[in-house]
Structures are given as structure tokens and as C-alpha cells.
Amino acid sequence: MLKSTLEAFSDNLFSDKNGQARQAAINGTVELSNLIPPTVSYESRGNLLIIGEQETITTAASQFSELNSVTLLATEKAETEKAENLYFSKEVAVKGYLGAFEVTCRVEGALTDTTANLAKVAIGRNCFDLIVDMTADGVVATEIPAPGYYRVGAGKGKLARVIEELPAMLGTFDKPKYFRLNPDKCAHSSRGVSGCDRCVDACPAGALSSNGHAIEINPYLCQGVGTCAMACPTEAITYALPDPDNTQHFVHRLLTRYQEEGGETPTLLFYGNRDEKTLADTLTKLPTTVIPVALEELATVGVDTWFSALAYGAHQVLLATNTAYIPATIDRVLSEELTIAQTFLSELGYEADRITLFNFADAESFQAFDAPLLSEAKRIEGAKREKLFAVLEMLYDAASQKPACSELPADAPYGSVECQSSDCTLCMSCVAVCPTRALHAVGDRPGLLFIEQDCVQCGMCEKACPEKVIAMKPGLNWDKATRQEVRVIHEEEAACCTSCGKPFAPASMVKMLTEKLQGHSHFQGDAIRRLAMCEDCRVRDVFSKIENDPESQLRV
Structure with missing residues (x-):
């Protein structure tokens, strides 16, 4: 319907340079398509x-x-x-x-x-x-x-x-299976600790649920809305009709062809297939610089695709729909993602509505942006977060405002962690549950390391910490080097084994355990001193005593 609409008006309303460039780009760019997807019956x-x-x-x-x-x-x-x-x-x-x-x-x-x-x-x-x-x-x-x-x-x-x-x-x-699920990337649960459940909250069809340790998707209930993939911060869930990579590659080819055909000041308009007739009726009211891109559903692409479009040369990204008819959950998920995107733009001094929800009813009053955000278009590759950060770095370099850090909404999957290091025992419970290795151990000595760019704010480390000294801090550090560096959260002197001299645990942990257990009946005599030994020497010491005094096993 879209191509026929463009062709029907090509001789009059769409006959200017931009209109002809748009038609050539749409006709000449291979459409989004997929191999036959898995289905359910x-x-x-x-x-x-x-x-x-x-x-x-x-x-x-x-x-x-x-x-x-x-x-x-x-x-x-x-x-x-x-x-x-x-x-x-x-x-x-x-x-x-x-x-x-x-x-x-x-x-x-x-x-x-x-x-x-x-x-x-x-x-x-x-x-x-x-x-x-x-x-x-x-x-x-x-x-x-x-x-x-x-x-x-x-x-x-x-x-x-x-x-x-x-x-x-x-x-x-x-019916096609609209999604792909990779449990290995999921930040929902680890070792009995619950974390991210953004996808469950984002599904308006009730197709996603938690079985206590993993996310389950009922393909018979899934209606392909795509909000689960938009909300997922780790790409554990990705949309498959088509996948985001194909969508972004299509957008890049489309905008490149438009500019090669002499088109100027392009605005990209995403819309869902169900709104195709409305778009066809609306297109004559919009400038010919507006290039429509059909999606299975509007919410199947998120912040990484929106920002990639800006990097590819779009002056603005419109998410077009009849806003009065958006189901509440889809409206909420879109609004949350848009709030994050517009916060990024505003913090750098750009107009927030460079990425915006667009109501078809407002077509006649629409005013396009004449200037691009970036002077040179550039293709972006990588995973979801890698693409987003790559574009943000480009925008930061060109920005009039260069903040060091920016606060983000509480539910944003970007940020750091704060640790009250004075009370941290370096038990590494947080490391054991971290799904992205944003938190990890030093390795050769007692210490806790953190990489901000890898943190998705799932909250598992906060819940797993027995001392309750870790807290989430949503936000963005704009300095790339700082954001990607391995930062020491807490480290301390190692306790050395009193038998072999090998470093084996944080000194504060050994001290804390000794103080707490010295009055316990099971840690009297030789037992309490074994807390200051490494695991190997501890075992050897126990069996050495049994060998020297076999009857000790009978004395309880």
C-alpha cells in the first residue's frame, strides 16, 4: 500500500527533489524480510x-x-x-x-x-x-x-x-514465534536471587512469566508486540521479525540511498503494519523529507535503533501511531524508553524531540528539523548496548554541553553500584550472581572490581549481599574511558594461612568469623585456629589429629 501511495502521488504532491529521492530509496532498497520463522500451531x-x-x-x-x-x-x-x-x-x-x-x-x-x-x-x-x-x-x-x-x-x-x-x-x-530467547544472557535470576523482570512487566498479553529461576515465554499467548525485547537490557530476548540488526541495516541502506538520490534533511518515521492505511492517508500532509519504515509492531525496536538512525543521517526519529489507542502497558514501556532517550539528548544540549512519539492526527502541524545532529553519517555495528554507547559517544563529541555524569530514571538499565566498603567482607556473593560480570573478583588478592558500562542495574548484587552494603545508582558516566575501565570497588589485605603462609581470604572476614564463632561449642580448642588456615591446610590438620588421636572422633 505504501509504494502504491507514493506512486499515485509521484507526479504532483511528491514530485519535488526530496519526494523523488524518497520514492527511489524505498523502491530501490531491499525490503525487510526474514527466512521462514519457527511457528506454533x-x-x-x-x-x-x-x-x-x-x-x-x-x-x-x-x-x-x-x-x-x-x-x-x-x-x-x-x-x-x-x-x-x-x-x-x-x-x-x-x-x-x-x-x-x-x-x-x-x-x-x-x-x-x-x-x-x-x-x-x-x-x-x-x-x-x-x-x-x-x-x-x-x-x-x-x-x-x-x-x-x-x-x-x-x-x-x-x-x-x-x-x-x-x-x-x-x-x-x-502463527510465527516472534521472539528468540537466550537464557544464558538473562539477568532475571541467579543462585536463587531474583533480579531483572522488565520483560514480564512489559508484556500486555501475559505471555511471559517466571518459574522462580528463569523466564518462560508461552508462544501461544505471545502476540508479537515486541515490548519484551525493547525492555530487555541484555538481549536475552530479541525480536525475530526481523531482528534488530536487519532493521538497522535496512534503515542505513534506506537513508544512504535517499541521500545518494539527492534527498535532504531526512526524517525517519517508524510505524506498525496495522497503521499502514492510516499512514497512507497521512503521508500527503507530511513533508516529502519524511521517510516511513514499516515494522511488525511499533515497539519492536528500541533506543539502540532510534539512536542508530540518528547516526545514519536522520535528523529526527518519529514513532508514529494513533496515540489514543495504545494499550496501557505498551504506552508505559514506550514512554519509559523514550524518557531515557530524551534524557540522553537533553543532557547534551540537543532537542529532546529529536526522538519522539508522533500522533498521526498531528501531521498537518508537523515541522521537521533542518539540521542534523551529526555532520557525518556513520554505520554502527555491535550488540545492542555497544551500538547505543557508540552513538552516544559520537553525540557527546559534537555536543554543546558535555556533562561528566547524568542521572537517569530509577528503572533505567544503565548505571553503577555504590558499596559501603567499610562494612564489606569481600564474600563475593555479588560476584556470584552478576549476570554480565560487571562485578568480578580481582583474582590474585581480596578485591572487588566493577565495569560500569556492563552493569544493567538488575539488582541481584544488592539482594545477594549479606551485609547489605551494595546499592544501585542509575545514571550514565559520559567519559568513555571511565565508563569502560575496571574500577576497584573495595580491596583489602589478605589473611595468610598460619600453616603454609598462602593468602586465602580477606583478613577482615577471618577476623569477623573468629570473633563470631569463638564462643560456639563446635569451634573450641583446635577448631577455632583452623579458621586462620587455608582450605588445604584445614583438611590436613583435621586428618592429622584423627591419625594421632583416633578416639577424638568419639568425643563430642
């Missing part, structure tokens, strides 16, 4: 459950006669006669997806007052295939319901569309 036999007030659902039931079966679950009774296959319950729970909806409730009139699987009671199967929810507030609370669940409410227009659509929802359906 749904199987629907057409067994429908309608939930709502009795009068409402009994009236609607006859409209679905083409389906295999129709079961009615009334949440409010009426004086009318009981319809066929009608059940009553005010306590209803629904989970699942197309072809596999499990509905549990307390069925009034049943022999027992226990929660039952309604599908087994009504149709002799484990689940329903389709659900039409006509309750006022909806039984399922997720903002983006699973495929096969239709939240109709009292809207007659919605019901009419569902009546027309449902007969086609019989058979087997394939």
Missing part, C-alpha cells in the same frame, strides 16, 4: 463458550449455529426459561488460547460445590476452542487477549464482527 474444532448475562447470551447463541457446539455460561440469572446447554456461575476463571481454553468455575446445581472444568461437564472435552466474553468487564484481564478469545462486552458492532469471523475459526492455524 493452533487446532480449533469449533467448540464455543459464550459468557455473560443469561438474556444476552441466549439471544446471541443462535447466531453461531455453524460451529460444532455452543455452550452458555451465565453470570447473572434471568426469569426466562433455561436454554439448552446453559450453566450458571459467578466464579469463572479462563486460561489458554485458541483450541485450548480451560474454563474453571463453580457450576450452580452441580452435585458438589467444587470448582469444575466446564468443558468436561458440558461437552466431554478438556477445553473449549473459542470464547465470546459478553461480560461488562471481561473475565480475562490481559490487555491483549489470546487468539480465540473475543471480548465483546455490550458492543453490538463488536458482536456483529465476531459473528461474521468465527465460522472461519475452525481448523489448524499457524
